[in-house]
Amino acid sequence: MSRSADEHADLLASVRERARRFADEDVAPHAGEWDRAGELPRAIIERMGELGFLAGPLPTTHGGSGWDNETFASVYEEIGRVCSSTRGFLAVHTGLVSQCLEDHGSDAQKARWLPSLATGERIGCYGLTEEGAGSDVSSIATTARAQGDHWILDGSKTWITNAGVADLALLFARTNEAGGRAELTAFVVELPCAGFTAEPLGVEPLGHRASDHARLVLSGLSVPDDQRLGAVGEGFKIAMSALDHGRLGVAAGAVGLGRGCLEEAVTHSRERRQFGQRIGDFQMVQADLADMYSEIEAASALVGRAARAADAGASDVTRLTSAAKLFATEAAQRAANKAVLLLGNRGYGSGHSVERHYRDIQGLRIYEGTNHIHRLIIGRSLVGKPSD
Ligand SMILES: Cc1cc2nc3c(=O)[nH]c(=O)nc-3n(C[C@H](O)[C@H](O)[C@H](O)COP(=O)(O)OP(=O)(O)OC[C@H]3O[C@@H](n4cnc5c(N)ncnc54)[C@H](O)[C@@H]3O)c2cc1C
Known part of the structure; x- marks a missing residue:
């Protein structure tokens, strides 16, 4: 439009x-x-x-x-x-x-x-990760076998957000080996359906505790061929292109989380008095606030640049989105860390938003590609393939 x-x-x-x-x-x-x-x-x-x-x-x-x-x-x-x-x-x-x-x-x-x-x-969920396939998506073990005009999926997925409440699951499975590498294909499954079970993870997550995360068991799950998304073998490309959208959301969400921490830290620095003055009048506290502000503004500018590159269909959108996700989530983590220190025991207690942000930000650094993987994406795109 x-x-x-x-x-x-x-x-x-x-x-x-x-x-x-x-x-x-x-x-x-x-x-x-x-x-x-x-x-x-x-x-x-x-x-x-x-x-x-x-x-x-x-x-x-x-x-x-x-x-x-x-x-x-x-x-x-x-x-x-x-x-x-x-x-x-x-x-x-x-x-x-x-x-x-x-x-x-x-x-x-x-x-x-x-x-x-x-x-x-x-409600939709996106099932890519498995016990043995996190960063290394090509090692996915879930299989999809063609049977007439259906596919039969067997395997499991883990840490799938929204899975316990989803009505539609986008799943990725191995349909063949191509030159020793997994050939992946994407499928859409309407839920509930036989052969699809969402089980509790069995662990208490550090953050994102209000999110629904589940382990999926796919056992003889029959999916009609008209619910295959894209061509057979296009699954890896489809999974990665979806992540370009999701990662922008993570990067922008990190800017917000950083701003939430800064707002709390500024309010507290203006109100809390120690040694006869506002703690915000101590230059060391001002330096922390200034660093938080500067990094969040820089992250915000980078997220805006990545978003506009996506809107323009620019060729470097994947690299920019990775840079935005990497920088914004690391900046937000530093902001959350500083906010907890600046709020003293208040920020350390459960129930305060900065305590929740401090836990939640760890998830943003892991999902939709860990920040190591984003460094790899950016670095590889800068130097090209080995044969170059
Ligand atoms: C809150 C949360 C929500 C999630 N939601 C979903 C979801 O909805 N759908 C979904 O499919 N998945 C989801 N995941 C899973 C998430 O995408 C994976 O956890 C993530 O891709 C990393 O995989 P892994 O945890 O198995 O780590 P691993 O891949 O095992 O990595 C372990 C460590 O090794 C490092 N590492 C791995 N390979 C390299 C390399 N080549 N170079 C340098 N370092 C490397 C990683 O950076 C990491 O530090 C979610 C995870 C969390 C925590």
């Missing part, structure tokens, strides 16, 4: 304002309670549907609003400022699932699934 610069600026400002109000009024007051309960209420997902956040970047033809990446990144940032579990839901549901179906689905598949994903009537 093409818009003039003024229309784009108006859209960005109004969507950001809508997301900010949602974050401050509907999410922030409850985020700690959801974290303790280990669950996001379905009502908050429905509210994101009503506000257009689940549909944002999808085209109007499929129930979406046609928002550009820069505009949608502002939604991730505002929600990430107060709750990474809610922001994480959105990055998986919309970034990894809906936008992937929009990019790679046939017209019939888009018409079948996107409208219900756009409203939140259906």
Whole structure:
């Protein structure tokens, strides 16, 4: 959807304002309670549907609003400022699932699934990771065997966000060996269905405690061929292109998390008095705040650049998105670390938002490619392939 610069600026400002109000009024007051309960209420997902956040970047033809990446990144940032579990839901549901179906689905598949994903009537999950296949996606062991006009999937997936509440699962399985490497294919599974079980992980997560994470067991799961996404063997490419969307959401969410930490640290530095003055009047405290502010602004600028590169279809979008995810999540981690120190015992106690941010940020450094892997993506893209 093409818009003039003024229309784009108006859209960005109004969507950001809508997301900010949602974050401050509907999410922030409850985020700690959801974290303790280990669950996001379905009502908050429905509210994101009503506000257009689940549909944002999808085209109007499929129930979406046609928002550009820069505009949608502002939604991730505002929600990430107060709750990474809610922001994480959105990055998986919309970034990894809906936008992937929009990019790679046939017209019939888009018409079948996107409208219900756009409203939140259906929830999506993205199943790539396995016990033996984390960073090394090519070692996926889940298999898909052709049987008539169906595929039979067997294997397991782990740490799959939204899996216990999902109505639609995007799954990746090995369909063949091609030159010693796994040939992967993508499938969409409508849930519930026989042969698909979501089990508890059996561990208490460090962060994102309100998110739903599950282990999937796929046992003789029969998937009709018309639910194959893209061509046989295109699964790796499809999985990676979905991650370009999701990673932008993670990067923007990290900027928000860093801002949330800075806001708390500034407020506390103005209010807390020790040695007869505000702690914010100590230059060492000001230096910490200045570092947090500068790094978050730099991260925000980089996320904006990556989002605009995605909007322009630039050739270096993958590298820029990796750089944005790497820099923003590391900057946010430093901000969370400083915020806990600056708030003293208050930031150390459970129930304070900076304590939750401090735990949550670790997840952002791991999922959708660890930050080691993003350094590899950036480095390899700079020096080219070995034969170059
Ligand atoms: C909160 C959370 C939510 C998640 N949600 C999902 C989801 O919805 N769907 C999904 O499919 N997965 C999900 N995951 C899984 C996540 O994507 C993987 O954990 C991640 O890809 C890393 O894999 P791994 O944990 O097996 O680590 P490993 O790949 O085993 O890596 C272990 C360490 O080795 C390093 N390493 C590995 N290879 C290299 C290399 N070549 N060079 C340098 N260092 C290397 C890594 O950076 C890391 O530090 C989630 C994980 C978390 C924590």
